[in-house]
Amino acid sequence: MTLDADINLFLLLDGAKLDAPRITYQHDDAPWADWLYRGTRHEAALAVSPYLVLPSAGSRLWEQQSAWAEGGILIRAKAGPEVLVEHLRSLISVRMPSGQLSYCRFYVGTHLDRFFQVLTEAERNLFSGPIVEWRNPRADACWQTITTSGVAEAKHSENEGWFQLSEPQIEAMNGTQGQSFLARLRSYLDLDEQRESQARLQRLVxxxxxxxxxxxxxIVRYAELALYHPQGLHSQACQVLLDDNAMTNFEKLDQLDRQLAQGGAA
Structure with a gap:
């Protein structure tokens, strides 16, 4: 695969969907590869971490696209792997208007497309840093290529949460979820289609x-906790935890889950 001399072509795999190391080393004898969560505060979730791969010159990964296309995206970047992996680590979470951090699943094609739809061109360039192109390998995907300038500063993992979203952007993204998300959530929570259940679902969201x-x-994790632990979740201890802006949303939900499972309002 021919590239400009100063541009590298990377593969970013969704570790929650694929056995990324197995696929990588089965089809490449000498790749550069690393977990995005490694060395970060998310390391406890390493098993589901996104996985960045710079295939070797003789890689067979390009010939085996069917093995990873469902859970991978391609990235062209004006950066080496050490610089790019640090920049991607800085994007694991984005900052909400409330000041809290929320996971950004940029490594999932459908989420990346919806996320970029609410950003301006300048914001897409800023977010992408040294990345000049995000590419969806699936032939039936709703998007194929997102091109950016590739000239913005590359961030470091210590800067995680530097990218800020506005309230209108959040509302726009929620609007793209629409009824399909509510239908999936209703099914997951095993709620019927009665009006009372619909109102309850909307209240949880x-x-x-x-x-x-x-x-x-x-939202799915919070709704599940609220549905099955309504009194515990609204206890003072849980509310204090929910209002702690020093924690990421993942950390809050993880701690809430453990606390409520133990009987947890204390």
């Missing part, structure tokens, strides 16, 4: 958003 949870994954 609104409550999650008021607490600073905006990604689909965070």
């Amino acid at each position: 609104r409550e999650a958003e008021e607490k600073g949870f905006h990604s689909e994954r965070d």
Whole structure:
């Protein structure tokens, strides 16, 4: 695959969907590869971490696209792997209008497309840093290529949360979720289609958003906790935890889950 001399072509795999190391080393004898969560505060979730790969010159990965296309995207960047992986680590979370951090699933094609739809061209360039192109390898995907300038400053993992979203952008992204997300959430929570259940579902989603949870994954986890632990979740101890802006949404939900499972309002 021919590239400009100063541009590298990377593969970013969704570790929650694929056995990324197995696929990588099965089809490449000498790749550069690393987990995005490695060395960060998210390392406890390394098993589901995104996985960045710079294939070797003789890589067979390009010939085996069917093995990773469902859970991978291609990235062209004016950067080496050490610089790019640090920049991507800085994007693991973005900052909400409330000041809280929320996971940004830029490594999932459908999420990246929806996310970029609410950004201006200048914001897409800033977010992308040294990346000049994001590419979806699936032939049936709703988008194929997102091109950026590749000249913005590359960030470091220590800067995680530097990218800020506005309230209108959050509302626009939530609007793209629409009824399909509510239908999936209703099915997951095993709620019927009666009016009372619909109102309850909308109340759970609104409550999650008021607490600073905006990604689909965070809303699903919060709604599940609120549905099955309504009294515990609204205890003073849980509310103090929810209002702690020093924690990421993942950390909050993880701690809430453990606390409520133990009986947890204390």
